[in-house]
Amino acid sequence: PFVNNGDTWLSAPWLVTEFYVYRLLMQALGYWDPESVGYKYDPFTKQKIAGLLSSPGSAEPMFSKLKTLPKTKEGVKLASAFALWGNKMDLSLWPADVSNSDIDIFSSILASASENLLHDDSSALGDHCEKLRNQGGGNVDIIVDNAGFELVTDLALAQYLVESGIAKTITFQLKSHPTFVSDALEKDLIETIEHYSKLDVAQYPNSQACGKLWQEYIKKDVWKCNENDFWVQPFAMWEMTEPLRTDMRDRCDLAFVKGDANYRRLLGDRNWDFTSPF
Numbered sequence: 001p002f003v004n005n006g007d008t009w010l011s012a013p014w015l016v017t018e019f020y021v022y023r024l025l026m027q028a029l030g031y032w033d034p035e036s037v038g039y040k041y042d043p044f045t046k047q048k049i050a051g052l053l054s055s056p057g058s059a060e061p062m063f064s065k066l067k068t069l070p071k072t073k074e075g076v077k078l079a080s081a082f083a084l085w086g087n088k089m090d091l092s093l094w095p096a097d098v099s100n101s102d103i104d105i106f107s108s109i110l111a112s113a114s115e116n117l118l119h120d121d122s123s124a125l126g127d128h129c130e131k132l133r134n135q136g137g138g139n140v141d142i143i144v145d146n147a148g149f150e151l152v153t154d155l156a157l158a159q160y161l162v163e164s165g166i167a168k169t170i171t172f173q174l175k176s177h178p179t180f181v182s183d184a185l186e187k188d189l190i191e192t193i194e195h196y197s198k199l200d201v202a203q204y205p206n207s208q209a210c211g212k213l214w215q216e217y218i219k220k221d222v223w224k225c226n227e228n229d230f231w232v233q234p235f236a237m238w239e240m241t242e243p244l245r246t247d248m249r250d251r252c253d254l255a256f257v258k259g260d261a262n263y264r265r266l267l268g269d270r271n272w273d274f275t276s277p278f
Contacts, residue, residue: 019233019261023177026178026179031177051146059207060206066079071133071163083157144172144184156210168222171225172189173228174225174231193211193218194215195211199211237262237265
C-alpha cells in the first residue's frame, strides 16, 4: 500500500522500507529466477563466512561452560543469557568446580548478565521451562536473527534445552532469502553445524563435540529448520501469515525471539508511550 500511496524512503514506515530495499536487491539479482546467474545467490556470503570462521575462539570457552549448566531454572536462565549476550557474558565469574558450587554463584553470574536488560521475565521463563520438563519436554522454536557467532549461541541454547529435557524438538525459524546482510538462512545454520563438526579437536574440543552432536540432532529431526517469507516481511507479530501462524499456535510450546527487527515486530514498529507495560 505504501508504494501505491506514493510513499518514499523518508515517508514510509522504516521497517517497511528496510525490508523492501533488500527485496528489491534480491529481485535485481534474479534470486528467484532459475535462468539467472543470480539464482539463489547470497551476496552476503563473504561476510557470513568471515563471522563463522572467527567464532570458535569465542565459542570454545562458552561450550566448556555449557556442559556444566544445571538442569534447573537457574540453568535455563544462564543458557538464555548465553544466547542473549554471547561473549559479553562474564565467564570469569564461573566456578571452577560446578558440582560443589553454591547456587549464589550462579545468581551472581546472572546478575552480571542482566545489568543492561530493559525488562526481565527470566523467572517466568524458568517456571514455564520447568513445566515443560515435567511434561516430558515440549516443542520449542527459536526465531533466529544473525549468522556467525550469534547463531552459534542460538545452537548452544537449543542444545541445552534438549539435553535438559525442556525440549523434545527445536524448530529454528529462519529467513527465506538473504536480508539485512547477516540474517541467517537454513543454509547458514547447516554450514555452521558442518564447520563446527570439522574443527580441530585438539584446539576446540568442546566446540567440535557440539558440532558432532548437532549433526545427530539434525539427522534425527530433533532439530528442524523452517524458512518462511513472514520473516522477511514487515508485518507485526500479531499479523503473522498463514500457515505459519496456525502452526506456531498449535504446535509451539515456547518461542525465543531474537533480533532488532523481531523486537520491532513484537511492538508493531509503533511509537508507544514510554511508560506502557510490556
